[in-house]
Amino acid sequence: MHASLVMARECNDTWKNLRSIGQNGVFSPKAIESAAGIGTGKVTEMVKFLRDNKDGKVVNIEDLVFATFTNIITNVFISRNLFDAGGESESDEKVMSFLNEEIIDKATSFGLTDVFPMLKGVDFWSKRKAMDIYRNINFIWEDIIKERRSLATDDDANIPNNSTKDLLDVLNGYGFPVDQIGILLTELLIAGTDSTTITTVWLMAELIKNKEILHQVRNEIANKAIIEGNKLNESLLSECQYFQSCIKETLRLHIPGPFAVPHRATETCKINNYTIPKDSIVLVNGWAIQMDPNNWEDPTSFKPERFLNSTIDSRGAHFEYIPFSAGSRMCPGQNVALKGVQLVVASLVHYFDWSLPNGKDPSKLDLSDKFGTTLKKDKPLYLIPRPRENYIVG
Template identity: 30%
Template structure:
């Protein structure tokens, strides 16, 4: 009798307790024990697969990735909740083995955890490296390298040969950032060129690798059997040696330097010498910042430039219209367009926005991680949850974008929507605290490159090809690169 009485008292309290503490998780596909949903994922095309999942489970759904929880955001409204309203809560980065190792334990902007260190290292980069003054300061390098590429294409045009634009634009991007960052150009240095490109390609190969240990720690031996840990360790040592050689060259009192070309290593070494930070700024911090420059600056600009020319050759109407704007607004014929000239080309800027809408550099942005529990759209999101923002799906959402799959730059001519992180329907560079700090640098290079390619040449397809033959397949990886090279014929515009 006493037992029943106690049960009658305790049972309602237990019901209230468990009801109160019951979590309301976002819906999502059912997974298996231990591995969760890992077996269901197509690592090469996650943004496409997540887009399909969102049609089934809604614009916010959850996944179980081994022992880690994840959510995927596929609408502008929910992206705003995550990247603006709860930006501080979602300001961390998930820790992944390869990224952590190669970024000197997150000693830079991209992969570091949110906190005092991140704020200081970001301030260094925004104020001293990526600010508007520095972007203007490096305009002469951008001009020189783009002009050199135009001259090279002119040589192809003279003999009517096919130009591999993918190769040229990748080389342009790499050469420009190497000069800005290191004060060196590796394109004409034989063995050094081979060494640099070998390191560069292995870096991108490893950053897109799947490490089992990131999701199921006790099965990390699989990564070792596959040789991934060995490859990461080897690459880290080789890159560390490469960066140290660059630093040593800059510290050499006998180094010959062009006075007006102070590169990023010069800037960082001067900051180190001044001891003006609340933490001990080391050579490893300098190396980590250079990793960011190589990953972000070279990859995204070259990929977007190739997609821009790909999309234009497949849309002759837009190609003709943007070329008419550039050529008719110039008045006097020039050999080369300056960055100041580009401010008079609203349609070109609309074209670039539309390219970034359809072919943004990182379709899933860079993943974030929640620092504490919060509620998004009525769902409980626990701490340590990985957050994927499917910007690719958001920027093709037919509920917002009319004819969302169509390449139609005119949609931006009468619109104030921009890609600076305030309009969550267009977030190719992210938003909030972790927005890409190199937007100005990247856009300046992209605009100058495209303007001069379109001003100097009339572009046609190689003999026998039609626009439908130009594919839009994508390579797997963090950035969305065109799978097959874009090869076109350039004819000098008279």
């Protein structure tokens, strides 16, 4: 049985060890700081790809953003890109399909035993689904992991805490088998790309639909976060209060994981006269909390100003706002996610003007969602970029 970081049934010693490795290698302040240059470089590649190849052409924003976030994370994990800048090559589309459709969709869909646990022994569909996911994970990572091991010296492979090494070196140093490393890399990759991609797509859709909000965000970025040569200063983006409010409001209105990560009752307990049996799977309906009119005025509307001069944040202390869950199982990568979303969206709106295909009215953009274990936009967001004059990167 393989240990899991995200979907572990309990917070045992193995889970704590894996979380510690992930925290130190990916989510610690030092790791985030060292990855900042990688993120800036990959976003610059995205901007140049759009400028050189997509001027006036239709772009699938989800695919573009997913490829960018994936390359940022895989350069931290394995020191290499997984996709081309636009994620449009045949091999890119195959791997992207595996991650999005085969792994993410299958792993996050409800199976028969989720509803009827007593049928676990005869649920061959779920077992077949798990085997498909396992084969796809090996398809993506096996050659990469084996190649790294063949290049590593004996000394290199046994120094797990060397700060010059990437996450793959660290995992190899701990002696994990190839398939276990592949599972861990996949869990961390999906955790770092799925929610950030979903949030970025929703934020871009809301900005395109609300022209005045887009102009206000763009002007704030130009006034506060531009350095020499029209380049964005990532550290100054956090000072763009209205832009930050737009990100918070997107996470409230379009929470990426409406039920958060599943929790398990380790002991039988009673809450408000309800008995929760031991080993029950507990889902927290974050969507209902963040759309509750008792917590939020006019909750179905996109109103970034509700977060201006507000002390509410996403660190789990305000239970009316839990886009990253709360408690010991809350998302450890929220700082990485927020930095990624702000840099990608700021670059897209600063360097390009955007329009809908066929001259469609942006104010009529369809914002219906596809409800599930993740809350994606129902219809893909297709946009046409035009580079803005006097705003050229690199």
